[in-house]
Amino acid sequence: MLKQQLQLKLSQKLSPQQIQLMKLIQLSTLDLEQRIQSEIGENPALEKGKEIEVDSVPSDEYGDSQQDQNINTEDINIDSYLSDDEIPSYRLSSNNQSNDEDEKMIPFSGRVSFHEYLGSQLQSLILDDFERPIAEFLIGSIDNSGYLRRTEEDLIDDLAFTQNIVVNESQLKSVLSKIQSLDPPGVGARSLQECLSIQLSRKERDRPLISLSKNIIDNAFNEFSRKHYKKLQDRFNINDEELRSVFDEIAKLNPKPGGALSEGSQNNHIVPDFLLSIDNGKLKVTLNKRNIPDLRISNSYREMLSGYAVAPEKNKSMQEAVLFIKQKLDAAKWFIDAIEQRYQTLYLTISAIVEYQSNYFLTGDEQNLKPMILKDIADKIEMDISTVSRVANSKYIDTPYGVKLLKSFFSEGMKKDDGEDVSTIEIKKILKDLVAHENKKKPVTDQVISILLKEKGYNVARRTVAKYREQMDIPVARLRKSI
DSSP states (O other), rough: OOOOOOOOOOOOOOHHHHHHHHEEEEEEEOHHHHHHHHEEEEEETTEEOOOOOOOOOOOOOHHHHHHHTSOOOTOTHHHHOOOOOSGGGTTTGGGOOOOOOOOOOOOOOOOOOOOHHHHHHHGGGGGOOTTHHHHHHHHHHHOSSSBBOSSSHHHHHHHHHHOOOOOHHHHHHHHHHHHHHHHSTTTSSHHHHHHHHHHHSSSSSTTTHHHHHHHHHHHOHHHHHHTTTTHHHHHTTTOOOHHHHHHHHTTTTTTTTEEEEHTTTTTOOOOOSSSEEETTEEEEEEEOOOTTTOEOOHHHHHHHHHHHHSOOOOOOOHHHHHHHHHHHHHHHHHHHHHHHHHHHHHHHHHHHHHHHHHHHHHHHHHGGOOOOHHHHHHHHTTTOHHHHHHHHSSOOEETTEEEEEEEGGOOOEEETTTTTTTEEEHHHHHHHHHTSSSTTTTTOHHHHHHHHHTTTTOOOOOOHHHHHHHHTOOHHHHHHHHO
């Protein structure tokens, strides 16, 4: 049975302008430059350059004749796009102006990629027509670390289905052994053990130390990786000095043979979003606008509207032109306003963070970092936590003590025995110092570190010590042990 009913419902929806603003806030300075260039290319009503004054054009005549022609553009007020009676805020704000001297630094560099480098070496290998496509396929299957992390069965199946090449296991291993002879040494290995073994085999085999090191890697890798020194000495009948020499020799090898080349082709250049300076004991923070250009509304589009305003006849094609111009002008204004609001949001947020952590920024001592969470800054600037998170997540600040990730200043806190609030960053620094100055022949365990921290007034449990240690990529005591 059909029924009709009325229902009232309240809901919140984000406007396109709000969505655009949120996306712009989370962009870094470098990404913002690219976003602005893309918007300028897509919207002809948006131009580079400072805003200049234009003559106001009345739109009354256009409005009267528009009604006579019954053109459905009632929501279009051309006067709002032409009149200078109310100057927009983006034309009066200094935040819409870039630095006089553009920074010409280019963070990207062109170079041969890791896989291109391997492919170029195929010319030096003796391969027949059957082996060459297999070798190219294997090189394409190597990851950026230099490892071939796929099973032989998977490789054989993929060669059959994607390349229409039927190959058996012995043929695949034969081609793979040739790939493993390429540079850098260790490339094409299927495990860390094989990678280290390949690199040792490329060294002078007549040296007893190299031969012993390869023997340990090939036949006792489990004991080696777990640092069972006593088992290794008993099994290979060697003393402490010989075992120490083996570990020193293996430590010179590269566990990620493709790492140097693959990482070098990426953009590792960091452009700070904020600049912090200290002037006579006072902190001064500014936004880094780099090569971000001034933005303005296109004057040619204003002239088009003025031409339509005085046109004697109005028709459907003119209506479509006016609608198109309105959409482009709206989009340009929204974008400029969003850029302006982004600057204001970023400046409010960074100012609050610098004020909150002023003791640290004045001294550079991490022990002066106060516990600070996103809610602290959100309450201070009266904005949502998600907005602060977008600002802090991918932004960097250039300080007198180096370029820092803004997110690194946020940390939870705990109370010392004397009631003082301290940041977990301070506790991690003390933990790192304890590990750095420990006796490497008998490293301190998490339980001992917990006791040492309690002696310093930090009541930290063993589980918490283990969590902080893992966050700082510090291995357990057993793996930190040396001979």
